[in-house]
Amino acid sequence: MxxxxxxxxxxxxxxxxxxxxxxAMELMAASRVVKAQQAVRESSPYARAITRAVSAVATYSSEDHPLIGEKDQVKRAGVVIMTSDRGLAGAYSSSVLKESERLIARLRDEEGKEVVPYLMGRKAVGYYKFRGREYAQEWSGFSEKPRFDIARDVGRRLTGDFLKSTEDEGGIDEVHVVFTRFVSMVTQEPEVIRMLPLEVVEGTEPPEPEDLLPLYEFEPSPDEALDLLLPKYVNARLFNCMLQSAASELAARQRAMxxxxxxxxxxxxxxxxxxxxxxxxxxxxxxxxxxxxxxxxxxxx
Incomplete structure (x- = not known):
């Protein structure tokens, strides 16, 4: 006894x-998620504004820019998968990986495309290494505190691969991003967006009169304007996705703890x-x- x-x-x-x-981990996540929410609120308007600006330039210019035009035959698709570096966050990383598996299955089986994964976060890297799968590149060590220089490096790699020829240099024809959108402290939804080539029309609702794109005159030329705007668009959208994922990770960790x-x-x-x-x-x-x-x-x- x-x-x-x-x-x-x-x-x-x-x-x-x-x-x-x-x-202790619950309190740490609760303190950090407030800053992460603030970062999402601050970056989202800029990401929407630059997307709107690039869409306007693309709509009212006659230039056939490689980052905008649809390719005749899409053979290879790049998929960026954003997960966490650490565990103890409930089903946060597994939900993103499941969503990426559904996307990859659709691209490969239904559309006949070769998929090239780009991994962000140690959970995605471990998932692929454990199964012996190949991937193009990995980035890790910043999932809770995203930095813009990382988004710029990722954007530079994605843009460079997108501009390469798939026939000779092993480039990609389109880029998809799988991340977790932060809706609220209790709701975070895995989401897939196509980043490249640029989709000029975003959303399903018709635009309001005040949301109509203005007419532009370009100086020196639309092509040069697009050359300057498109890298900023890619970096801003990537960074916003990283911030959304960080806020979602911290909220999921707080609930789990x-x-x-x-x-x-x-x-x-x-x-x-x-x-x-x-x-x-x-x-x-x-x-x-x-x-x-x-x-x-x-x-x-």
Whole structure:
């Protein structure tokens, strides 16, 4: 009986130590997600504005820019997969990987395209390395705190591969991004967007009168304007996706750690109750033994 009580007490100490860790991680995620939400709110208007500007230039110019025009035959598609660097975030990374698998299956099986993955986050890298799959390049170490220089490096690589010929140099014909859109603290949705070639019309709702694209005059030329705007568009959209993913990761981690803390509290209550029951049974047994011994002594006299 004493060994059972010691076991319960050891479990209580172990679960209590785990509870302290999960509680600390919950508080850290809660403090960081506020800054991540603010970063998303600050970057989203710029990303929408530059997309609108590039769409206007592309709509009202007659230039056939390589980053805008649809290719006659799409053979290779690049897929950027954004996951986390660390775990303990619930189903955050697995939902992104599942969405990417559905996208890759559609591109490969239904549309007959060769898929070239670009991985962001250690979870995606580990997922592909464990299964022995090939990928073009990886970036990791910044999922909770995205930096614009990383987005610029990723955008430079994607743009460079997009401009290469798929016949001779192994380039890609289109670029898709799989990330998690931050909707609220309780809702984060995996999403797929096609970044290249540029889709001039975004969304399904008709534009309002004040949202109509203005007419532009270009100086020195539309082609040079597009050369300057398109890299900024790619970098801004990538950075916004990275910020959305970071906020989603922190929100998912906060929920997961809160759930783990609540479960730890329930386990502590359960083991405390079992330890008390074992202690009461031990005391009852000791009293019974004392009473039995006293009765035996009384009868022997």
């Amino acid at each position: 004493g060994a059972q009580i010691r076991e319960y007490r050891q479990r209580i100490r172990s679960v209590s130590a785990t509870k302290k860790i999960t509680r 809160k759930s783990a803390t609540d479960n730890a509290e329930e386990l502590i209550k359960k083991y405390t109750r079992l330890a008390n029951q074992a202690r009461q049974a031990e005391i009852t047994q000791e009293i019974s033994e004392i009473v039995g011994g006293a009765s035996a002594l009384a009868e022997s006299k």
